[in-house]
Amino acid sequence: MKRIHVAAAVIRGAEGRVLIARRPMDKHQGGLWEFPGGKVEPGESVEVALARELLEELGIVVTRSRPLIQVHHDYPDKQVLLDVWQVTAFEGQAHGAEGQPLAWVAPDALLSYSFPAANRPIVTAARLPDRYLITPEGLEQPQLLHGLAGALEQGVGLIQLRAPGKTSRDYAELAKAALALCSGRAHLMLKGPLEWVEAFPMAGWHLTARQLRDYAGRARPLPADRWLAASCHDADELAMASALEVDFVTLSPVLSTTSHPGAAELGWPCVEALLRGFNQPAYALGGMKTEHLPQALACGAQGIAAIRAFWPR
Numbered sequence: 230m231k232r233i234h235v236a237a238a239v240i241r242g243a244e245g246r247v248l249i250a251r252r253p254m255d256k257h258q259g260g261l262w263e264f265p266g267g268k269v270e271p272g273e274s275v276e277v278a279l280a281r282e283l284l285e286e287l288g289i290v291v292t293r294s295r296p297l298i299q300v301h302h303d304y305p306d307k308q309v310l311l312d313v314w315q316v317t318a319f320e321g322q323a324h325g326a327e328g329q330p331l332a333w334v335a336p337d338a339l340l341s342y343s344f345p346a347a348n349r350p351i352v353t354a355a356r357l358p359d360r361y362l363i364t365p366e367g368l369e370q371p372q373l374l375h376g377l378a379g380a381l382e383q384g385v386g387l388i389q390l391r392a393p394g395k396t397s398r399d400y401a402e403l404a405k406a407a408l409a410l411c412s413g414r415a416h417l418m419l420k421g422p423l424e425w426v427e428a429f430p431m432a433g434w435h436l437t438a439r440q441l442r443d444y445a446g447r448a449r450p451l452p453a454d455r456w457l458a459a460s461c462h463d464a465d466e467l468a469m470a471s472a473l474e475v476d477f478v479t480l481s482p483v484l485s486t487t488s489h490p491g492a493a494e495l496g497w498p499c500v501e502a503l504l505r506g507f508n509q510p511a512y513a514l515g516g517m518k519t520e521h522l523p524q525a526l527a528c529g530a531q532g533i534a535a536i537r538a539f540w541p542r
Contacts, residue, residue, distance in 0.1 A: 231308070232301070232308040232309065232310050233268060233307060233308065233309045233310070234268065234269040234275075234309075234310050234312065235266055235267065235268055235269065235309055235310065235311050235312065236266045236267065236268075236269050236275045236278040236279040236282060236312050236314070237263070237264045237265065237266035237279075237311050237312070237313045237314075237351065238264055238265050238266050238279055238283060238291075238294070238313070238314055238315070238316045239264055239297055239313060239314070239315045239316065239351065239354070239355045240264075240265065240283075240289075240316040240319070240323070241315065241316065241317050242323075242333055243333075244335075245335070245336060246333040246334060246335055246336075247264075247333070247334050247335075247336055247339065247355050248265065248287075248323055248331060248332070248333055248334075249262045249263065249264060249265075249331070249332050249334055249339070249342065250262065250263055250264075250265050250286070250325065250329045250330065250331050250332075251263075251329055251330040251331075251332075252329075252345075253329065257304075257306075257307070258345040261343050261344055261345050262332070262342045262343060262344050262348075263344060263345065263348060264313065264348060264351055264355075265282070265283060265286050265287055266279060266282050266283070266286075266313075267281075267282035267285075267286070269312065275312045275314070276294070276314070279291065279294070279312075279314055279316075283316070283319070285326065285327075286325075286326055286327055286329070287321075287323045287324065287325070287326060287331075288321050288322065288323065288324055288326045289319040289320065289321040289322075289323050290319060290320040290321055291316050291318075291319050292318045292319055292320055293316070293317050293318035293319075294314045294315060294316045294317065295314060295315055295317075295526060296312075296313075296314055296315075296526060296527070296529070297313045297314055297315040297351075297354050297355075297531075298313045298350060298351060298354045298508075298510060298529070298531070299311065299312055299313065299505075299506075299508075299529065300313065300347055300348075300350050300351060300508050301506060301508060302346065302347035302508070304346070304347070309347055311347055311348070311351065313351050313354070336355055336356040337356055339352045339355060339356065340352070340454065350508045350509055350510070353476050353477065353509070353510055354510045354531060357387065357476075357477060357510055357531055357532075358385075358386040358387050358532065359522060359526070359531060359532030359533070360385060360386075360387070360522075360532050360533060360534075360535075360539055361387045361388075361389065361479070361512045361514075361532065361533070361534035361535075362380055362385045362387065362388045362389070362534075362535070362536075362539040362540065363388075363389045363391050363514075363534055363535065363536045364376070364377070364388065364389065364390055364391050364392065364536070364540070365391075365536050365537075365540055366391060366392060366393055366394055367394065368392075370399070370402070370403050370406065373392070373403065373407075374403075374406055374407065374410060376540055376541055377407060377410055377411070378410060379541030380539060380540065380541055381410065381411065381414050381415055382541075383539075383541065385415060385539055386414075386415045386416065387415060387416050387418070388407075388411060388415050388416070388417050388418065389418040389419075389420060389435050389458075389534075390403065390404060390407050390417060390418065390419055390420065391420055397421075397422075397425075400421060401425070401428065404417075404419055404429055404432065405429075408429065408431055408432060412431070416433055416456055417431075417432050417433065418432065418433040418434060418435040418456060418458055419432045419433070419434055419435070420434070420435045420437070423440070423450050426450065426451060430455075432455075433451075433455055433456025433457065433458065433476075434450075434451055434455070434456070434457055434458070435458040435459070435460070435479075436457070436458065436459040436460065436475070437459075437460055438459070438460045438461065438462060438466055440459075441459045441460070441461070441466060441469050441470060441473065442466070442469065444469075444473055445469050445472070445473070446472075447473075449473055449474045449475075456476050456477075457473075457474075457475045457476050458475055458476060458477050458478060458479070459473070459475045459478050459479075460478070460479050460481070460514075461478045461479065461480050461481075461511075462480070462481060462482075462495075463503070464503055467480070467503060467507050467511075470509065471507065471508065471509060475509060476509065476510070477509055477510040477511065477512065477531060478509060478510075478511045478512070479511070479512045479513075479514040479534045480495070480500060480503060480504070480511050480512070480513060480514060480530070481495070481513075481514035481515040481534075482494050482495065482514065482515025482516065483495050483496070483497065483500055483513045483514065483515045483516060483517065483521075483525075484496075484515055484516030484517070484521075485515075485516055486515045486516045492515075494515065494516070495515075497524055497528055500513060500525075500528045500529075500530070501527075501528040501529060504528060504529040504530060505529065507529075510530075510531035511529075511530050511531055512525075512530060512531055512532055512533060512534035513525040513528070513530045513532075513533050513534070514533070514534040514535070517533040517534065517535040517538055518535070518538050519533075519538050521533055
């Protein structure tokens with residue numbers, strides 16, 4: 230069965246809202262919502278195909294876009310490759326040129342709409358930022374909360390609360406304070422024993438590679454409405470993360486890092502190869518600086534994860 234190559238767009242409008250369209254009832258997966266786009270014709274680049282489809286379907290001319298995620302999905306009756314780009318600027322007024330209903334939706338509100346199964350990783354990618362802050366270790370609670378407040382002021386939207394040197398009680402106290410600080414402003418990912426999950430119902434959870442391996446073959450430990458992430462370092466761990474249905478991963482170490490000086494770096498060609506065919510969003514981690522973001526995006530990553538690059542000085 231030939232895999233159908235489709236170009237699709239996460240189109241950003243005012244206040245970061247995302248444009249979605251409802252599929253006609255007489256088409257495959259009819260009645261469900263989707264991200265606008267269409268088939269890539271033979272000999273046509275994805276960027277050209279997307280521009281053509283969005284002009285035909287919505288009456289808009291794309292002026293700024295970049296790759297976001299690729300999704301391979303097998304339905305019982307067809308196989309598709311969704312080549313998804315994020316459109317951040319366009320000319321014209323988007324409208325249903327083919328009579329299809331449209332909706333501008335806040336990213337987190339996308340969960341309230343029914344999409345084809347192949348679109349689920351796109352919904353996740355559309356809700357995630359391109360920067361993932363990991364908090365530095367060795368700070369006292371007042372310092373750490375002060376730094377978090379500064380990061381929030383700078384617009385950081387996804388944070389991992391990493392504090393390996395603290396006791397369970399101190400970490401729990403810190404997590405409660407951090408959750409209150411991040412409420413309505415950023416998604417907070419906690420890290421620690423999964424026995425703590427129920428005590429923090431508003432937080433996501435970031436699994437270590439060891440936890441990921443311990444949970445191999447088991448059901449996802451968090452409900453679908455809570456972020457679940459995992460630390461990955463190779464193809465085996467990426468496969469485990471996919472089987473566990475995590476929402477996103479970090480892939481490391483991409484470059485050499487002072488926190489793990491002896492670890493062999495993956496390098497960008499390896500990162501690109503590992504992410505090819507991996508359907509979930511992934512953040513490049515290890516030696517990352519802000520200037521590495523374009524390289525990470527070009528390799529198929531959602532963005533970059535870092536401590537020093539995003540922590541307020």
